[in-house]
Amino acid sequence: MAMVSNTITCLTASSPPPSPFKSLKPTLFWPWEKVKMGPLSVSPMGFGTWAWGNQLLWGYQPSMDWQLQQVFNLAVDNGINLFDTADSYGTGRLNGQSEKLLGKFIREFPGGKRIQDDIVIATKFAAYPWRLTPGQFVQACSSDVIAFSLGPDKNLQGLVKGVGVSNYGPKQLVKIYDYLKARGVPLCSAQVQFSLLSMGEEQMEIKNICDSLDIRLISYSPLGLGMLTGKYTPYRLPQGPGLEPLLVSLREIALKRGKTIPQVAINWCICKGTVPIPGVKTVKQAEENLGALGWRLSSNELLQLDYAAQESPRRMIQNIFQTK
Numbered sequence: 477m478a479m480v481s482n483t484i485t486c487l488t489a490s491s492p493p494p495s496p497f498k499s500l501k502p503t504l505f506w507p508w509e510k511v512k513m514g515p516l517s518v519s520p521m522g523f524g525t526w527a528w529g530n531q532l533l534w535g536y537q538p539s540m541d542w543q544l545q546q547v548f549n550l551a552v553d554n555g556i557n558l559f560d561t562a563d564s565y566g567t568g569r570l571n572g573q574s575e576k577l578l579g580k581f582i583r584e585f586p587g588g589k590r591i592q593d594d595i596v597i598a599t600k601f602a603a604y605p606w607r608l609t610p611g612q613f614v615q616a617c618s619s620d621v622i623a624f625s626l627g628p629d630k631n632l633q634g635l636v637k638g639v640g641v642s643n644y645g646p647k648q649l650v651k652i653y654d655y656l657k658a659r660g661v662p663l664c665s666a667q668v669q670f671s672l673l674s675m676g677e678e679q680m681e682i683k684n685i686c687d688s689l690d691i692r693l694i695s696y697s698p699l700g701l702g703m704l705t706g707k708y709t710p711y712r713l714p715q716g717p718g719l720e721p722l723l724v725s726l727r728e729i730a731l732k733r734g735k736t737i738p739q740v741a742i743n744w745c746i747c748k749g750t751v752p753i754p755g756v757k758t759v760k761q762a763e764e765n766l767g768a769l770g771w772r773l774s775s776n777e778l779l780q781l782d783y784a785a786q787e788s789p790r791r792m793i794q795n796i797f798q799t800k
């Protein structure tokens with residue numbers, strides 16, 4: 477994964493048990509505060525754009541572009557400067573549409589060049605069978621449609637400000653960190669599935685490696701692919717056992733805080749020191765996600781959610797593309 481600033485490029489009731497997380501010193505995040513990601517400063521939450529161009533899974537149509545531009549403008553107006561994409565986001569003839577739209581929205585954003593230059597795009601290129609040699613990977617970067625969309629006089633050379641990886645398991649993460657370090661290139665981010673439903677042993681090992689090596693963890697699917705969006709409640713559960721203890725705790729904290737269940741779930745990711753990137757397609761979704769910023773769960777609330785997550789047997793199936 478690479479970050480262009482405009483970019484990151486990714487190489488693609490009993491007593492509760494002890495929390496699997498190290499305790500974090502509470503610090504408040506407000507919408508306009510930033511966190512470090514290598515040499516870059518990014519908002520404590522970014523937005524994912526997998527759905528922008530994907531007709532098969534997300535029902536994208538070009539007629540949605542005006543609404544997606546509203547989503548982008550609303551996000552930037554409210555301090556969000558990190559957007560996650562990939563050269564493969566989009567289906568069929570729309571392959572790469574997500575990157576093209578981001579390039580267009582950046583160029584047309586009315587806030588001026590200073591704000592435009594502050595936007596960080598995390599894009600990824602996949603290790604396709606026809607990308608086997610170092611030169612082919614360089615070509616994949618240099619021909620990235622984001623570079624074209626930012627203007628005909630620009631290419632990715634000089635725009636990439638940081639390097640990250642996506643779906644690297646613990647062993648490969650340490651291996652690529654050492655490989656890049658030996659060449660004087662810091663690894664600034666690792667993007668993996670991470671949420672209250674993705675707290676397995678391997679994900680926690682990745683999190684601990686990131687913390688120890690000063691790699692920022694970008695957590696995708698922070699809402700469990702919809703299971704933590706609020707459509708399920710303690711009174712309306714999906715078939716089979718699994719979510720009730722977690723949903724009860726989320727609902728209790730949300731009511732006490734005057735927040736929604738997804739806002740609490742995203743804030744939990746932020747409090748764990750990660751940068752969540754919930755996907756957005758509509759202004760309503762963007763507005764709700766923005767409500768996860770500007771406040772922070774207490775240490776007791778974090779422990780309550782950690783315990784409830786461990787007591788909930790249902791887990792997300794981890795991405796099959798994540799390495800060991």
